[in-house]
Amino acid sequence: MKYYILKQLAQHLNSYKNIKYIKRVENNTIKIEFNNQNIYYFDLPKGDGNVYKKEINDNIKKDFNAPFDVLLHKRFTSSNIQEVCLLNDDKILQIKVQSKSSYKTETTILQLEFTGKNTNIIILDENNIILEALRHIDEWSSVRMVKVGIELLPLEKPNFQFEEKTIDDIDTFLLDIYKSKExxxxxxxxxxxxxxxxxxxxxxxxxxxxxxxxxxxxxxxxxxxxxxxxxxxxxxxxxxxxxxxxxxxxxxxxxxxxxxxxxxxxxxxxxxxxxxxxxxxxxxxxxxxxxxxxxEIEFYMPKKDKNQKKTKKANPYKSFFIDGYKIMLGRDERENIYLLQNSRASDYWFHLQEQVSSHVIVSNTKKTIPDKLIEEAAKICAKFSSDFGGTFKVDYTQRRNVKIQNRANVLYNPYSTVVVKV
CATH class of the missing domain: 1.10.287 (Helix Hairpins)
Incomplete structure (x- = not known):
């Protein structure tokens, strides 16, 4: 990422007063919501780095729970911004915040290093002691260690002048970065x-x-x-x-x-x-x-985690996840029967109205589910039940209202209908 982009971004972020929400959404990417609905993505893979914005808020694909993620949430969610700056006139973005615990106010620094081989996300206390990091680096890998509990040494200051440019609208610029990347x-x-x-x-x-x-x-x-x-x-x-x-x-x-x-x-x-x-x-x-x-592609065909262990037997259905809800799709009659026989009374069932279709089950323990989820589950049902796009009527009801007649043939009442276009 260019120095002049980070410089203008730092100036822009200083206009925000707090961090409402922060979370790692991909292996090397954190999502930060400043104030209200001002969302930025900081992507820092090894040897590279980028910042971008999206027009549409995406669904969380994976829940990260490493010590880094726990501390990130604890120290920065609902925190007040003290300062945002570029450290040492280098491509190192520092966000200093204050957050209140049950008995004291803590100062924490989020250091995002867009510095080639040293690219990293590091959490520091006010004395520059490392609390956690996205990547830990030992003394055998680099002269600059990144380990919990030690002071973070400064990087050598660049001995050249970075290119300087003016960006008319930083948010629009970051949106364009994502569109180009995508x-x-x-x-x-x-x-x-x-x-x-x-x-x-x-x-x-x-x-x-x-x-x-x-x-x-x-x-x-x-x-x-x-x-x-x-x-x-x-x-x-x-x-x-x-x-x-x-x-x-x-x-x-x-x-x-x-x-x-x-x-x-x-x-x-x-x-x-x-x-x-x-x-x-x-x-x-x-x-x-x-x-x-x-x-959209990642939603329908998510890539497998390299560290993911193969299960002895795959689930007899296709599953999707939206905002913590599990959506299960029957890909053939056998899977439709399985879903009907193994779903709970409180789950929601979806089917094309008066047409042969896949059965879709939304795992649920409450009386209702969000309207957005109903629409997305109905779209999944329609997309995988027809070879052509168009407008479809999809019936849905809780599983307790669905009576199995023979194999995957059912009767259901009461029910609601949603119209979706795919």
């Missing part, structure tokens, strides 16, 4: 998601293509049964050892016929489930193609 990333993210989805699609298509021909299975089941019946009907013509051999052969043919019929039944179920899964991934491909923002 557009560059959008194409690459879409390509990555297409590759992932194509792998799923090709895998399912391969399994479907390798399934035995249903007509051939039906034909074989009939042939085995007829041959066995023919042997039984002519058994009187045989005697002694030959008769016992023919009887054994007829039993084997009846067993083959029975197994073929069972295989036929199981294959029909498997083919139906695979076809519905294939439809889901193709619809997901369309949703990603139509996505306008990185946040």
């Amino acid at each position: 557009q560059k990333e959008l194409v690459n993210i879409k390509k990555q998601k297409y590759i992932q989805l194509n792998k799923h699609i090709k895998k399912i298509e391969k399994i479907l293509n390798n399934l035995e021909n249903i007509e051939e299975l039906e034909k074989n089941a009939i042939i085995y049964n007829e041959e066995a019946s023919q042997i039984i009907s002519n058994l009187y013509q045989y005697s002694g050892f030959e008769k016992s051999v023919k009887l054994k052969k007829s039993n084997d043919l009846f067993t083959k016929s029975k197994k073929t019929k069972q295989k036929l039944k199981n294959q029909h179920i498997e083919e139906t489930n695979l076809t519905q899964k294939l439809e889901f991934y193709k619809r997901m491909m369309q949703i990603i193609n139509n996505a306008q923002t990185n946040d």
